[in-house]
Amino acid sequence: MSTTTTVPPRSAGPTGARIPRGYAVLVGVLAVGAAIGIGHLVAGLVSPSSSPYLAVGDTVIRYAPQPVTEFAKTAFGTSDKAVLLSVMGVILLAVAAAAGLLSRRSRSPGVRVVVVLGVLGLLAVATAPVFSPLDVLAPLASMAAGVGAFRLLHNLALSLDDPPAASGAAAGVSRRALLIGASAAVGAVSIGAGIGGQVLGRGVADSRRAVTASLARLRPARPAPAIPPGAAFPQLGTPTFLTAPADFYRIDVALRLPRLLADDWSMRIHGMVDNELTLRFQDLLDRPLVERTITMTCVSNPVGGDLISTANFIGVDLRDLLLQAGVRPGADQLLSTSTDGFTVGTPMSVLLEEGRGALLAIGMNGEALPQEHGFPVRMVVPGLYGYVSATKWVTDMEATTFAARSSYWVDRGWAEQGPIKTEARIDAPRSSASVPGGRVTLAGIAWSQPRGISKVEVRVDGGAWQEAQLAADVSGDTWRMWRADVDLAPGRHTAQARATDAAGNTQTETVADTVPDGATGWPGTTFSVT
Known part of the structure; x- marks a missing residue:
């Protein structure tokens, strides 16, 4: 007489099978990772400003209390954006792991968490300063990918046997198969997102090379005077007189660098002017180019700080453009706007001051502007802190008044006027x-x-x-x-x-x-x- 041992069947649901903790965490993390990867990829291919992950980061920057912003700049300097993205990544990792652990019996809690994250990303994209209906594609794709991945991986995890209940095709999916399959899927998403980003990045690089070649061919009509010998004491510990682009300080609120090509750039000068102007990049190249050696300083620079750099900037005289537009009496502010919606308010009296030398810059130290420093076009105004003068990726200029319009940093407690101090x-x-x-x-x-x-x-x-x-x-x-x-x-x-x-x-x-x-x-x- 033989004894037969019957293994009870495993069934999904609250009273059925439970996913092992390690695999539950894996399900949550891989699903959220797939959501981020797909969202970033679709944004890169359709609308770079709509990446949900980066849009949430931009929202944090936009609404962070001023003391928190200043602490981040003081504590982390130019690494503040990397720190923010890292902290966001850690938080998302923890939330994803928690979503998986809450879903060991039922996938519903995890799906809800992924949907909530997706809605937050969608809201961040929809409330950005620059938004178009096309921007919703990335967060929607991100949410769909996250929910789909969570459901798929959860079903696979519930089919695991520990130990296997049977052999053959009915035995279910092994843990090794789940790990390999899920990792391969997320890896494919990551590679796809990386390829998309690289393709777009090459487009900007090609555009920069073309602008650098144009600058070498055209040469400025008014070049900057040569730097005299003995203008710096680097052997004693001072900086070199001109700052290399890689060492030039960078302070802005852009988590993602705008991918604007020179051929696609345009800018409107409007508002309180007699003649509205719309400029293309070729229009700037067709004008007399000037080169000026200018030291730029950040208002967040503490006493003895290093948020200061010097370069030879090449561009078009901004005063000439404003005179051509015909600024009307009473317009005391030029409100300039970046392609990402960031705004800067500059005193019109400074821009129209003869000999001040404000530039619409397209080059830096003999080359096209680096992408992180405003390519293809930025403002540079000697004598003013950057927060009231140095708009990167500038695409709009409105002649207005300080009473009528307020700019990004003024809204956050900084002064309207920002002359550089001795x-x-x-x-x-x-x-x-x-x-x-x-x-x-x-x-x-x-x-x-x-x-x-x-x-x-x-x-x-x-x-x-x-x-x-x-x-x-x-x-x-x-x-x-x-x-x-x-x-x-x-x-x-x-x-x-x-x-x-x-x-x-x-x-x-x-x-x-x-x-x-x-x-x-x-x-x-x-x-x-x-």
Whole structure:
């Protein structure tokens, strides 16, 4: 007589089979990953501004309280966007894992979580500053992919046997098969998204190469004067006079770089003008090009900070364009708008000031603008902090008033006017550095665009001020390097610096935060002499 053991059948549902925890997490993570990948791919192919993942990040930036924004810029600098995307990724990973764990018996909880995430992405895309009906395709595709992947993977996971109940075709899908199949599917999505992004990226690269070739052929009608020898002291620790594009500071609110080609670019100058202008990129190339050496400064730069860079910008004189448009009396603001909806308000009086040198720039250091610095066209205005002057990827300019229209950063508590303040920075010795005893060289930079620097003074341990040696002067629109030699005994010392501009204004000792119109105070460095 034999004994037969009967294995009860596994059935889906709340009282049936349960997916093992590890595989439940895998189901959730892979489903959300598929949603993100498909959404990003469709956005890249149809409307780059509609990627749900990046749209949510943009929404966080747009509505984050001002103190949070300033903390992120101070703590993470130019890595703030990467940090935000990383934090979002960690949060999504946790939510995806939780969705899988909640769905060990039934797929309903996980599907609901994926739908909620999809709705959030759809809302972020629909409420973006720049939106068109076509933009809904990416978040809808993302939601459909996430729900479909979750349902498929959940069904596969419920068919697992632990141990297998039978052999042959009815035994169900092995865990190894699930892992291989799901990983292959998500891998295919990731590769597809990457290929789509690379294709679009090559389009921008090709457009940049064509613009660089045009600039080399045309050459500026008014080139920038050559940088004189001795304009910088890099051997002493200061920057080189011109900043390489890769080292040029970048502060903006764009999580994704706009993929705008030069041939597709156009810009309208309208509002309180007599003659509306619509410009194409070729229209800029057909005008006399000018090259100007300009130091740009971010209003978020703390005392002694590094959010400042210098380049030779090539472009069209913006004042000439505004005069051609015929700005009407009473228009005290030019509201410029980026292709992603970001707005900047610039005082019209500055733009129309003869000799100020505001540019609609298309080139930087002899090449087309880098994509991250505004390709194909950006604004550059000497003497104003970037938040009121330096619109990247600019596609619209409206002559208006400060009373009628408010710009992005002004809405967040920054001042309407942003003239650059007289400042100095100590680059060497660095704080906490150890230097040989005897004669110690202090070195740094100073700036006060467009006035220029006439004097820099240093003092050590609160002693008397000593005038520093200035490097060759390039123009009032650029920074100026300085150095000072001091005799110091062994021990710990603190050095300070202050600058005086060409109008006789000396940098204030009063300490002020960056908000609302730029930081003030004397920079200092504490170091040891051995």
